[in-house]
Amino acid sequence: MRTGTNERPGHPIALVIGGGGMGMSTARRLGQSHRVVLASQSAAANVAREASLREDGIDAVAVECDITDRASVAELQAFVAARGPLRTLAHVAALSPSVGTWRELLEVNLVGAALMEEACLELAGQGTAAVFVSSTAGHLADAPAADVVAVLDDPLAPDLAGRLEAVWDEHTSISAYRLSKYALMRMCRMRAGAWGAKGARIVSMSPGPIATPMGARELEGPSRDIKLGLMAQLPLAREGTMVESADAIEFLSSDRASYITGTDLLVDGGMVAATRPR
Numbered sequence: 001m002r003t004g005t006n007e008r009p010g011h012p013i014a015l016v017i018g019g020g021g022m023g024m025s026t027a028r029r030l031g032q033s034h035r036v037v038l039a040s041q042s043a044a045a046n047v048a049r050e051a052s053l054r055e056d057g058i059d060a061v062a063v064e065c066d067i068t069d070r071a072s073v074a075e076l077q078a079f080v081a082a083r084g085p086l087r088t089l090a091h092v093a094a095l096s097p098s099v100g101t102w103r104e105l106l107e108v109n110l111v112g113a114a115l116m117e118e119a120c121l122e123l124a125g126q127g128t129a130a131v132f133v134s135s136t137a138g139h140l141a142d143a144p145a146a147d148v149v150a151v152l153d154d155p156l157a158p159d160l161a162g163r164l165e166a167v168w169d170e171h172t173s174i175s176a177y178r179l180s181k182y183a184l185m186r187m188c189r190m191r192a193g194a195w196g197a198k199g200a201r202i203v204s205m206s207p208g209p210i211a212t213p214m215g216a217r218e219l220e221g222p223s224r225d226i227k228l229g230l231m232a233q234l235p236l237a238r239e240g241t242m243v244e245s246a247d248a249i250e251f252l253s254s255d256r257a258s259y260i261t262g263t264d265l266l267v268d269g270g271m272v273a274a275t276r277p278r
């Protein structure tokens, strides 16, 4: 018997993309039942992230990956494949409106997510589940016109931002955030067939305001008034916690959700219900 070790060779692999607030809480939650590969852009921050997860007794390794870079995603794909079959993908990484431009947000939030979807579908097998973190921002605006949707539905064709600029006038980071999160939900719906053909599932999860460092930053940025206005109408009258969003991701990825695919789960304290009643 080996004692005093974090290694859990019997656990399946979870790949968590993004080492921010929600990514780390998701890694902690999935780490109860998985070996975790945490992939995030900042190599320096990853050292402390890996140490923190391992201090919690989790079998975790943190690796550098830029999800907008095909070569970097391919390297991550090979790293995960060498460790064993992929059971769970939690794609959490994104840029919020206050930390990037229109172009940067489209690249990270949509092109990066699509590259990861493509890479992980190759690793998927019977029982694999992928959860992509979207946002209520993708639910709150009216659906864009058909020509805009056609561009959003094809994120891996060259120059997504340029193609969108030809059909969409508002080139702000807030607009890129909304469009990218809307498109991410559509991607999960449209890709359900391809994942299902492998016995695998793909879903999105749309948080409302969650108390993370990113959430706090947005209350100081250009989305402040929009966000405060929406929060004033929240039926549950509070922000969500990182544990609540991690629990939802864990549920969606688990076998308890084995008939759920190609759809989105709102974890938003009722924000969409209150502000867009149908």
Ligand SMILES: NC(=O)c1ccc[n+]([C@@H]2O[C@H](COP(=O)([O-])OP(=O)(O)OC[C@H]3O[C@@H](n4cnc5c(N)ncnc54)[C@H](OP(=O)(O)O)[C@@H]3O)[C@@H](O)[C@H]2O)c1
Pocket (backbone or CB within 6 Å): 017, 018, 019, 020, 021, 022, 023, 039, 040, 041, 042, 043, 045, 065, 066, 067, 068, 092, 093, 094, 095, 096, 108, 112, 133, 134, 135, 136, 206, 207, 208, 209, 210, 211, 212, 213, 214, 215
């Ligand atoms: N917090 C909220 O209120 C809220 C509400 C709705 C939706 N969401 C969504 O929830 C998710 C997580 O939010 P959060 O609050 O945890 O955000 P966060 O703390 O800002 O974390 C985002 C992470 O994405 C990573 N990232 C950015 N660009 C990347 C790239 N090119 N390649 C790889 N990783 C990259 C960053 O990595 P490094 O740190 O390594 O650079 C960062 O740690 C996001 O999808 C966000 O849109 C959040």
